[in-house]
Amino acid sequence: MKKLGLIGGIGPESTLLYYKKITGKVYKRENLFPPLLIESLDVHRVLSYCGQRDYAGLTAYLDKGITNLAAGGAQVVAMTGNTPHIVFDKLSEKSHVPLVSSVAVTAHYVAEQGLKRPLLLGTLREDFFKKAFRDKGIEAIVPEAADQLKVHEFIEKELEAGIVTETAQKYFSNLVEEMNGSHHIDTLILGCTELPILFKTINICAYCRCNGRACRSFAQGREGIIGV
DSSP states (O other): OOEEEEEEEESHHHHHHHHHHHHHHHHHHHOOOOOOOEEEEEHHHHHHHHTTHHHHHHHHHHHHHHHHHHTTTTSEEEEEEEGGGGGGGHHHOOOOEEEEEEEHHHHHHHHHHHHHOOEEEEOOOOSSSHHHHHHHOOOOBOOHHHHHHHHHHHEEEGGGGGGGOOHHHHHHHHHHHHHHHHHOOSEEOOOTTTTTTTTTOOOOOOOHHHHHHHHHHHHHHHOOOOOO
16 A cells, blocks of 8 residues: 655644545445555645735645655555645656645545536635636636635634634535535535534535545555646
8 A cells, every 4th residue: 555645734634634634434335444654744844825815825835745755655645625726736847756736636526426507615825726626617606805804814724723613604604504505505515624523414525525535545555636
C-alpha cells in the first residue's frame, strides 16, 4: 500500500476528519491501517497570505510542507483545506509527488451523479472552486454576498477552532432551506472542510469525503482523480 501524506492544520478539525475517514475506510476494506504522514501547518498563516493576496508566499509555505512529506516517504499528498487550492496548479508544478485536488474530485463526483444544481458553501475565495464545476458543465449556486460574508465569519471565527454553536447551526440550516426554496438545489456541497461538523444528519456532498475517497483509491492501487 502506498504511503499517503496530508497537509494538515488548515484547519485542525478537518485534519481529524480526514484521518478518521481515511484510516477507518481502509481498515474496513483491507483490515489494516494505511501508512500515513501529516505535516501540520498554521491555518492562520495560510489565511494571512490569502488576505494579502500573497500567493507566492502561500505557494512557498505549502510547497515546503509537501516537500517534507515527500522526504518522509509520502507517495501522494492531499491538503485538508479548501483555501490552499487557490495555488494548486503552482504546487502541482513544483511537487515531486502527485497531489490530489479536493476541488477536482468533488466536481467529478457531482457530475458523475448527474447533479445539476448544487449549492456550494464555503469561504470561496477567488473563483477556482466554481470554475471546476463550470468545466464540468455545472453552474454551482452560491449565497448572496451578505450571506457569503456571514458564512466566512462563522468558519474563521468559530469552526476553524472547533467551536460549534446553536446560533451557527440555526443560521446554516435556515440558509440551506431558503436557498433550496428559491433555487431548487439538488445537492449541498460543503466546500469548506470544517463545515461537516455542523451537518451530521443531512444527505450532503462533503468535499473532504470525496477527497478522502480519492486518496484511499490511490493508496490501494486503484485509479483516482489527481489534479484538476
